Amino acid sequence: MEQTRKNFPVLSQYVYANTAAAGLLNDNLLEWRQEHDLDFLIGGSTMKTKAMMEYIPKVRETVASFCGSKTENTALVPNFSIGLNMLLEGLPKNHNVLLLKNDYPSVNWPFTSRGFRIFYVDIDEHLEDRIFNTIKENNISVLALSVVQWVNGIKIAPDFLQLLKEEFPDLIIIADGTQFSGTTVFDFESSAIDVLGTSGYKWLLAGYGNGFMLFKDHMMDQFSVKTIGFNSSDIDLNGRDQVRFAKFFEPGHLDTFNFGSLKFSLDYLEGLGMHAIEAQLNTLSQKAKTAFADLGLLEDAVVKRPSHSTIFKIKDDADRFNKLTDEGVVCSQRGGGVRLSFHFYNTEKDVETIVKILKTTI
Template structure:
């Protein structure tokens, strides 16, 4: 992974441990964006009309990357908008299971629509907590983040698959914004029915782009009301034959933003998601061991076999400010300090952070 670091100049003057907030802009994507806008500057509307094909290419790339049929891929500006459009088509009688203190853009849209809602606790027994609620509460929809934004707890995808096998009519909606790009996922063979994500974090695609992936069950369970001229590909006679995925694309999509997503996925493909997954899991184990030895992790993290590369360590504003002064870019989240690592980070980055923390003990 060391060869990839040179594409991210930010790393020349800091240890970037903040991908959970914003992923870095790489030189390859910067060059593509500059060329795109130069073509627009010179070509005007002709360039934009020609670039409509780029949107389809981006959709195909998303489908290939995550192993989802392209006609079940919707391109959306971000996950939050995609989820809200989706929920407008969900029957109000559904019984929803959420996770306590999950990301607000997962929980709030469901809580605001008057569904019957139950909650599972996020701790070291997360999967068991979910299973018990589904078995005893007549749950029809499970909505959750694959990785928790504050503490980095990562749900076991094998568990979701087995849960789906036990309860085939359970609709599983997942936010992959803190997962996709950091770890490999095969959507078609997962237990997830709807997977959405924004592209500006681990996918390193910048803001203004995201996607929603669907299984066939979603087309049965959701009656989507969103529509617009772009949904029909600007064909007046196609109003009544709009495909399910295109109902999430009522207006024009920006070729810069979704071309950026296509370019970013190409970069990750070139590195290889198997390699990125292995690298990030190694970083996760290294960080978990080091932070645990310093007594900086909650027991909910220490006692789990699976974790992401997001860690919330115990620390106050004084420690946070000290880390920033040492050029460690991180975030205050909850009651601690959130550090997050991606493929452009190294074990040496983690060693450096651990050394600073030891000196502060």
């Protein structure tokens, strides 16, 4: 992955440990975007109409292929938050919903604002046991969670979700993949997740204004989605009553610039190889976890879990965040600590540089 770094200009200026906030754009995507807008400039509506009719379906197909979902069950949305809110407008209020305490607000707030009966579990080293027991004891019918936690990077065990489905086959599992998609090889159809939504501006490196929602076939019987528009019918005046489920999430025109960026980035990641990306992230995760734990900067919930993502929240003091940023490390303050996050364009040397700086703050 070392040779890819030259395509990301930010990396020549900083140690970028902030993909959990925003993934980097690369030179090749910038070139594609410039060509897209040049075509729009000289082609006007002729270019745009053709792109919307021909290119947007290719985007949908690319997303489905990348995620292992069915094309007809794949919806393009501006971001996860909008997609989830549209979905929940069609979910009956008699469900018992299990959420994770302090999960990303755009996961929890859409449920709490709609009058569902809500239960919570703490995010710690016993997360999976807490989820299982709460579902069993409280007749939970919907589990909604981020696959990877935004603050400290705790990642739900994929095998655990399969176990849940086997034990509670009627449980609806809704997952936010924004901090997950683009970090590992993933096949939606064989997973236990019923609905997966993702924004493309983090680990997919696609910039803002694009995302997607994936649905299993049987979800169409669980939700009565009301959102609709002319685009839902594929611009067919007689098509209102034949709209397929996923198209209810696409009521209006889709921006070929933003969704074209998503397709470009997914093709780029596929070109690098998701197995290679996953291997690089596993290496960085293990190295960072060991180093940060040895410095006593990680919470027990992370240290005691067997595996982890590449998002870490380290303990902060008055100067730690400022020291890192002064030394050219791009990171974020989250949850009372400093959040560091690494993607495939990071190197073990980046981790070593950060560790060296951190040692001066202890």
